[in-house]
Amino acid sequence: MTMQVPATVPKLVPVAFLSVVLIWSTTPLGIVWSSGSVHPTMAVLLRMLIALSLGFMILLITRIRLPFSRAAIKLYCVSSIGIVGGMLLSYFAARYIASGTMSLIFGLSPLISGLLAQKILGEDKFGPMKLIAFTFAFIGLGIVCSSKLALSADSWIGLLLILTAVFLFSLSGVLIKTVKINIHPIASTVGALLFSTPLFVFAWLIFDGSLPIETWQEKSLWSILYLGVFGSLIGFISYFYILQNLKASTVALVTLITPVFAMMLGATLNGEVITNALIIGAIFVICGLGLYQFGDKASVIVSQKLAKKP
16 A cells, blocks of 8 residues: 655644654663663563554544454564564663664664665666765774774673664665555554564573563553554654655654654763764764665756756
């Protein structure tokens, strides 16, 4: 189903756009805080249970149908790849790298998705501008990684985990496009959570399996509640809403804005170190993302203006 952008933008769209920016900017820090005193597998499991419970309540109140056709089940399964793989590995990565770095690396998902779409969806190969963008972004990634490794010898574990998480998240997004189904965004979110949650239970049993509730701190519990309500439910609903009411190029601005805010929040609220190398790497990555999203359009506009000159 192709989503059409309406001629007039509803009044709630700016609120939804701002909500997505704020939620995506604060989610990495929330992950770090929530797994501070709670095992990562339990932290993400509680987050999913909260989101799933609220999601079912919304479905009941709004009477939105949750389909279980073959196509719907396929959609839930491929969505689970991104939810389980992306979130679980991100929670483990939070023990080794800063929240701002996590957000910055996750910003690379549009580029990874573009590469995967060429193989899976048969989309056109990258043109010169996108290749330049790709080069910029991965030079920045190399600088960021070298900066993290210089600060901590164990950072490579977190970097490897978050890169794998980004790959699985991007793969899931591309595979979703192969499923032909007309389904309400809230229903697709709840269905994906329904299929993902048992896998999180399984992960908790394997990697932890304990319930040391007496050691859990309020900071972690509040963070889990925040991520369950906002990060996993309201964030998804707001994202689908702006996707239906704004141009894709406008929605893409979220991936450029959130890493900057996430790094600032990490430094201010969590005492995370921002080195000169990290700043330089972030500039390369964000410039690469900007070129990837808007470079082709900008080059066409420049070419048209030059062609009009006598």
